[in-house]
Amino acid sequence: MIDITGDRGSNVKNDVLSGITVALALVPEAVAFAFVAGVEPMVGLYAAFMMGLITSAIGGRPGMISGATGAMAVVMVALVAQHGVQYLFAAVLLAGLLQILAGVFKLGKFIRLVPYPVMLGFVNGLAIVIFLAQLGQFKITNSLGELEWMQGSALYYMLGLVGLTMAIIFLLPKLTKAVPASLVAIVTVTLLVHGLDLEARTVIDFVRDMLPAEQKASATLAGELPTFAIPMVPFNLQTLYIILPTSVILALVGLIESLLTLSLIDEMTDTRGSGNRECVGQGVANTVNGVFGGMGGCAMIGQSMININSGGRGRLSGITAAVVLLGFILFAAPLIEMIPLAALVGVMFIVVIGTFEWASFRIIRGVNKEDAFVLFLVTAVTVIADLAIAVVVGVIVSALVFAWKHAKHISAKTHTDNDGWKVYELQGPLFFGSVSYFKDLFDPQNDPQDVVIDFNESRVWDSSGVDAIDSLADKYQQQGKKLHIRHISAECRALMNKAQGYVEMNLNEDPRYKIATDKLG
Incomplete structure (x- = not known):
């Protein structure tokens, strides 16, 4: 009824x-x-x-x-x-x-x-x-x-x-x-x-x-x-x-x-x-x-x-x-x-x-210039083209702005453990936007013989991140050094090529999450 x-x-x-x-x-x-x-x-x-x-x-x-x-x-x-x-x-x-x-x-x-x-x-x-x-x-x-x-x-x-x-x-x-x-x-x-x-x-x-x-x-x-x-x-x-x-x-x-x-x-x-x-x-x-x-x-x-x-x-x-x-x-x-x-x-x-959303002028006067740009862009495209194109453009630009902002959020705390191993404790997301920042965190040439990358506070979001780990593992291998990867998901491990053998598995502590890649489809 x-x-x-x-x-x-x-x-x-x-x-x-x-x-x-x-x-x-x-x-x-x-x-x-x-x-x-x-x-x-x-x-x-x-x-x-x-x-x-x-x-x-x-x-x-x-x-x-x-x-x-x-x-x-x-x-x-x-x-x-x-x-x-x-x-x-x-x-x-x-x-x-x-x-x-x-x-x-x-x-x-x-x-x-x-x-x-x-x-x-x-x-x-x-x-x-x-x-x-x-x-x-x-x-x-x-x-x-x-x-x-x-x-x-x-x-x-x-x-x-x-x-x-x-x-x-x-x-x-x-x-x-x-x-x-x-x-x-x-x-x-x-x-x-x-x-x-x-x-x-x-x-x-x-x-x-x-x-x-x-x-x-x-x-x-x-x-x-x-x-x-x-x-x-x-x-x-x-x-x-x-x-x-x-x-x-x-x-x-x-x-x-x-x-x-x-x-x-x-x-x-x-x-x-x-x-x-x-x-x-x-x-x-x-x-x-x-x-x-x-x-x-x-x-x-x-x-x-x-x-x-x-x-x-x-x-x-x-x-x-x-x-x-x-x-x-x-x-x-x-x-x-x-x-x-x-x-x-x-x-x-x-x-x-x-x-008309008069409150939008508060965004324009605010400190977030990215939001103001997206607002102006969608308004202009709606008037010039049509609604569907405007919304698609707005969502894409917003996503790129989000990716750009979060690309800088990846960092690493380093310390040397009792065995003399250098430990990189990663923080922040690893995805296509943060790959370059991720690579800059490491120094394969000057690092000690054993290096640990701990993903306990980080997460790999896509295949670009997996590829970055593989590339990093290759650099350490060329230096003749041992790499240890901890707290990474089984899905990431399955997608790795060169770095797969460096993963230290811990079934009780390792996270479980999917990676955005066609390989798992």
């Missing part, structure tokens, strides 16, 4: 009202991302409905909103342009199956490997991307069919309505939290624009700007229920060759954005979602999209922030948003068409302010 509240801090009234607010914000973005991907508006709207409904019902994070997203839309462009929308549906279907497998094999836990500066960079980058995306609403189509920046009264009305929307959202919660401030702002601005017949572009104007001239007059958001249809593509290896690269990228981008958004909401609400369950939920939703004519998607940080800030905490909020969205598409499309874009832009600007 599905718990539609799904969180102890949720209630039905807040979830329903917040869901209605989110549904209003989903429409223009779903349409915009559909055009980004090169597909019809209804393909984006269907995706927003199916993603939102399924992930809210069976996903791993109550209160998180999923739908058609820009991060995934940009991946689809080339496939749609070259092979058509049916191949897109097939790619989304395969991406969903890959995401389900990720959940089944419990790969969602690897999101914990994303460092905090990478998370901050991801959030800040998305906030900037959301902000930049709204600037497109300040453009209009001129007589030549080209987009140009607003001027004169049109610009002033737009700025004034955006400011009014933001003011209502900011001030209303100080008076009452009985209803979501975003919903009140959208309704108020819509009534004001149409009541006073103000010069303001609406959602339907935005849709018409994206269409060829012959289709503008008949443009509408009205639609029908999505219908089941297997993608009309040949089911052979050639099709797999075409869609597999896109499917893999879609699956990765969708999971990364969804799991990072899940972690962000966990932190905001002081609760914890299930990453693996979210992988399965996203996968099922994308699989359904593939056979019901949707463009697929993933978690939407902007709409999720609207939902959380409006009081939506339970599964009912996402389900409500999806159902209301479908209701608008089927029965109330004219109402959506009437909403001024300025109201939606104002809502998204508030989202940008709330999404």
Whole structure:
């Protein structure tokens, strides 16, 4: 049985009202991302409905909103342009199956490997991307069919309505939290624009700007229920060759954005979602999209922030948003068409302010310049490229910084025992980054006849460390000296070549741990 509240801090009234607010914000973005991907508006709207409904019902994070997203839309462009929308549906279907497998094999836990500066960079980058995306609403189509920046009264009305929307959202919660401030702002601005017949572009104007001239007059958001249809593509290896690269990228981008958004909401609400369950939920939703004519998607940080800030905490909020969205598409499309874009832009600007991690400036002012560099890097790559590349780059750079720092942590205490043997008591990790420091600790030429290397306070992490021990043993052998290696694991000993004969085994004291190397696979 599905718990539609799904969180102890949720209630039905807040979830329903917040869901209605989110549904209003989903429409223009779903349409915009559909055009980004090169597909019809209804393909984006269907995706927003199916993603939102399924992930809210069976996903791993109550209160998180999923739908058609820009991060995934940009991946689809080339496939749609070259092979058509049916191949897109097939790619989304395969991406969903890959995401389900990720959940089944419990790969969602690897999101914990994303460092905090990478998370901050991801959030800040998305906030900037959301902000930049709204600037497109300040453009209009001129007589030549080209987009140009607003001027004169049109610009002033737009700025004034955006400011009014933001003011209502900011001030209303100080008076009452009985209803979501975003919903009140959208309704108020819509009534004001149409009541006073103000010069303001609406959602339907935005849709018409994206269409060829012959289709503008008949443009509408009205639609029908999505219908089941297997993608009309040949089911052979050639099709797999075409869609597999896109499917893999879609699956990765969708999971990364969804799991990072899940972690962000966990932190905001002081609760914890299930990453693996979210992988399965996203996968099922994308699989359904593939056979019901949707463009697929993933978690939407902007709409999720609207939902959380409006009081939506339970599964009912996402389900409500999806159902209301479908209701608008089927029965109330004219109402959506009437909403001024300025109201939606104002809502998204508030989202940008709330999404941006202002605490990141403390890291920038702090002494840890490496974290500040990673934060800036991930933010920049998110804006310039896409989320998946940014996170991968951030994790790699963070790992290299970590390796560089810990490479210097290896050291050795030396003393001479009662037998005149020189003992090196190692401390710190021995891995690819610390190999050069490890070799500098020893003096084979001037050391006595018998030398002991004690690994009791050290650990060999990879095959580079094992190779360094072999190399050191070879140097002592060339000097005609005896080397003794103590307290090393059986796995290390098995991988050694030249140093294997120098190991003094002590089954009671020797550690047991695995080494990161393919030889043990």
